[in-house]
Amino acid sequence: MASTDAISGLRFDLNQGSVRDLNQRLHQPGGGGPVLIANPGGRHAIAVGLDAPWKVEIDGHVGYYCAGMNQQASVRVRGNCGVGVAENMMSGVVNVDGSASQAAGATARGGMLVINGDASARCGISLKGADIVVRGSVGHMSAFMAQRGALVVCGDAGEALGDSLYEARLYVRGSVGSLGADCVEKDVRAEHLEQLRGLLAAAGVDDADPLEFRRFGSARQLYNFHVDNLGAY
Amino acid sequence: MAAENGAAPGAGWHPGLQESATFDRGSIAEIQRAAREGIYDIRGFGAKRKVPHFDDLLFLGASVSRYPLEGYRERCGTEVVIGTRYAREPVKLDIPITIAGMSFGALSGQAKEALGRGATELGTSTTTGDGGMTPEEREHSRTLVYQLLPSRYGMNPDDLRRADAIEIVVGQGAKPGGGGMLLGQKISERVAAMRDLPPGIDQRSACRHPDWTGPDDLEIKVEELREITDWRIPIYVKVGAARPYYDVALAVKAGADAIVLDGMQGGTAATQNVFIEHVGIPILAAIPQAVQSLVDLGLHRQVQLIVSGGIRTGADVAKALALGADAVSIGVAALIALGDNAPEHDAAYREIGSAAGYYDDWQAGLDPAGISTQDPDLAARLDPVEAGHRLANYLRVLTLETQTLARACGKSHVHNLEPEDLVALTVEAAAMAKVPLAGTSWIPGLS
Numbered sequence: 001m002a003s004t005d006a007i008s009g010l011r012f013d014l015n016q017g018s019v020r021d022l023n024q025r026l027h028q029p030g031g032g033g034p035v036l037i038a039n040p041g042g043r044h045a046i047a048v049g050l051d052a053p054w055k056v057e058i059d060g061h062v063g064y065y066c067a068g069m070n071q072q073a074s075v076r077v078r079g080n081c082g083v084g085v086a087e088n089m090m091s092g093v094v095n096v097d098g099s100a101s102q103a104a105g106a107t108a109r110g111g112m113l114v115i116n117g118d119a120s121a122r123c124g125i126s127l128k129g130a131d132i133v134v135r136g137s138v139g140h141m142s143a144f145m146a147q148r149g150a151l152v153v154c155g156d157a158g159e160a161l162g163d164s165l166y167e168a169r170l171y172v173r174g175s176v177g178s179l180g181a182d183c184v185e186k187d188v189r190a191e192h193l194e195q196l197r198g199l200l201a202a203a204g205v206d207d208a209d210p211l212e213f214r215r216f217g218s219a220r221q222l223y224n225f226h227v228d229n230l231g232a233y
Numbered sequence: 234m235a236a237e238n239g240a241a242p243g244a245g246w247h248p249g250l251q252e253s254a255t256f257d258r259g260s261i262a263e264i265q266r267a268a269r270e271g272i273y274d275i276r277g278f279g280a281k282r283k284v285p286h287f288d289d290l291l292f293l294g295a296s297v298s299r300y301p302l303e304g305y306r307e308r309c310g311t312e313v314v315i316g317t318r319y320a321r322e323p324v325k326l327d328i329p330i331t332i333a334g335m336s337f338g339a340l341s342g343q344a345k346e347a348l349g350r351g352a353t354e355l356g357t358s359t360t361t362g363d364g365g366m367t368p369e370e371r372e373h374s375r376t377l378v379y380q381l382l383p384s385r386y387g388m389n390p391d392d393l394r395r396a397d398a399i400e401i402v403v404g405q406g407a408k409p410g411g412g413g414m415l416l417g418q419k420i421s422e423r424v425a426a427m428r429d430l431p432p433g434i435d436q437r438s439a440c441r442h443p444d445w446t447g448p449d450d451l452e453i454k455v456e457e458l459r460e461i462t463d464w465r466i467p468i469y470v471k472v473g474a475a476r477p478y479y480d481v482a483l484a485v486k487a488g489a490d491a492i493v494l495d496g497m498q499g500g501t502a503a504t505q506n507v508f509i510e511h512v513g514i515p516i517l518a519a520i521p522q523a524v525q526s527l528v529d530l531g532l533h534r535q536v537q538l539i540v541s542g543g544i545r546t547g548a549d550v551a552k553a554l555a556l557g558a559d560a561v562s563i564g565v566a567a568l569i570a571l572g573d574n575a576p577e578h579d580a581a582y583r584e585i586g587s588a589a590g591y592y593d594d595w596q597a598g599l600d601p602a603g604i605s606t607q608d609p610d611l612a613a614r615l616d617p618v619e620a621g622h623r624l625a626n627y628l629r630v631l632t633l634e635t636q637t638l639a640r641a642c643g644k645s646h647v648h649n650l651e652p653e654d655l656v657a658l659t660v661e662a663a664a665m666a667k668v669p670l671a672g673t674s675w676i677p678g679l680s
Binding site for chain 1: 384385388389390391393394414416417428429430431434435437439443444445450453454456457460461462463464
């Protein structure tokens with residue numbers, strides 16, 4: 001099911017071969033270079049656990065956990081994603097042309113996730129250092145318990161944004177349904193504008209002015225359990 | 234009545250004093266503490282209340298109808314293989330006693346190293362915990378199970394590939410349905426860095442996984458982990474004992490190679506006392522339900538069952554295996570073997586309001602034994618080599634005791650122990666363990 005072209009690199013047709021065969025090939029030592037995956041058909045766990053400078057293009061929709069735990073690789077999905085795209089990513093770039101389901105970029109520790117459509121609930125949940133840029137809107141409970149990294153939302157954010165937030169930075173251009181516990185709006189200073197400019201540029205977003213964004217972060221009132229905060233628990 | 238609850242009558246006591254069975258001194262003290270502090274009691278250790286347990290079972294032993302094996306001559310096998318269902322490289326252990334998941338963070342680095350040393354000496358496995366895998370732990374553990382927990386603290390694919398098995402933690406016996414909190418006083422620079430959080434703040438561990446909900450999602454999560462590790466290593470699913478028949482069935486359906494079932498007596502580093510004592514069911518009641526689930530699926534002994542929660546002796550191990558488990562796991566007992574609650578620390582325990590034999594404030598980071606702490610001076614009190622040797626000794630005794638009981642029942646392998654070898658001392662234990670009340674053929678609910 002795999003074929004190699006000297007110019008365009010590896011090509012996998014998932015109507016002809018299995019996800020197992022694909023991932024096994026991409027896990028071989030010394031990997032890297034262009035890979036085209038045809039007919040993904042919403043299959044789960046496509047291109048997971050990569051640890052080489054592959055440049056993967058997936059021509060269609062994918063199921064759960066596409067590019068999960070990615071290291072080094074660049075993965076582009078020319079379609080929509082199921083739950084948990086780029087979950088626990090360590091490095092590299094994952095770019096989704098369409099929209100993403102729940103828990104996009106969950107617990108991701110490094111690298112960048114770009115979603116050109118919308119992201120559903122819990123985008124960036126427990127984020128641990130990666131950067132996520134969403135050109136559309138995100139659903140409720142996004143950045144729940146997010147620890148490090150940044151979530152940039154060019155559209156709107158749903159309810160309970162940043163609930164129980166730690167040190168992650170959240171930027172939203174549109175409306176916010178509501179803020180979660182311990183999440184507050186903060187001033188946008190020069191350092192934040194500079195970070196935003198960098199993130200938008202890295203994500204290829206050239207139609208959003210950093211000055212249009214608001215910043216949200218942790219009030220740090222719930223960092224240590226205290227009975228006086230009982231109403232917040 | 235006053236003397237019945239264990240405490241010696243003090244000055245002024247006289248036989249006319251009557252203690253309430255409902256509002257006993259412990260209950261009164263807790264009401265007074267709650268009124269004073271306004272916050273629930275958080276502690277470590279496991280359930281302290283008395284529940285039906287392995288003590289309520291007895292082995293019948295061999296006699297005319299069955300012949301025993303010679304204790305010092307005839308072999309009684311103890312090896313166990315875990316993960317034969319799907320993994321290319323199943324976990325092979327020399328003894329059916331494993332070390333439960335306990336985090337670096339909750340425990341000192343020295344304690345984690347000692348667990349690895351002791352387990353490796355006896356050819357068994359240790360398990361990481363909430364907070365990731367440390368290089369020392371990997372180095373000193375021949376077989377290391379890497380936990381995937383809801384918090385995903387420290388989770389990374391390199392460690393996943395370095396592991397010998399993966400354990401997806403859905404819950405634990407001390408708090409089925411609960412998350413956790415590592416209090417700020419135990420968050421050193423190193424612990425904080427491993428968890429991607431600032432030092433000194435409470436680190437909450439979520440009660441649900443961030444990227445899957447329910448058994449159908451779990452099946453896909455298992456598939457992803459297998460793909461990342463190229464179907465090489467086993468995947469366990471750990472559940473707290475609550476509804477074991479259904480939880481086991483769903484975990485098996487999701488593709489688990491092995492089930493880890495933790496009874497309510499299982500330990501914790503920090504949980505509300507009310508949670509520890511009032512949620513979940515005893516391991517004695519849970520094992521038969523889990524085994525029945527596997528039997529009904531035709532997968533008993535193909536999907537291995539590892540049980541935990543209150544294992545102290547070889548008798549406990551043997552009884553768990555006889556009820557159908559493939560292996561057991563120890564946490565609290567392993568820490569006690571390392572030196573937790575040791576009499577030599579009694580004076581230090583008393584200085585912090587406890588005493589040897591009672592210490593359970595594992596959440597506080599003040600452990601005089603150097604085990605449940607991140608204080609470098611306290612942690613330095615624990616010699617990982619000596620503590621590891623004590624654990625190895627303890628594991629040897631557990632194994633020898635288990636073999637002794639198995640041979641007495643005529644078994645050439647500890648896995649040949651079976652429910653037919655057991656009777657119960659109480660009606661409750663007979664009903665839970667589904668073995669006859671001693672001296673009768675009566676199994677409540679079945680016969």
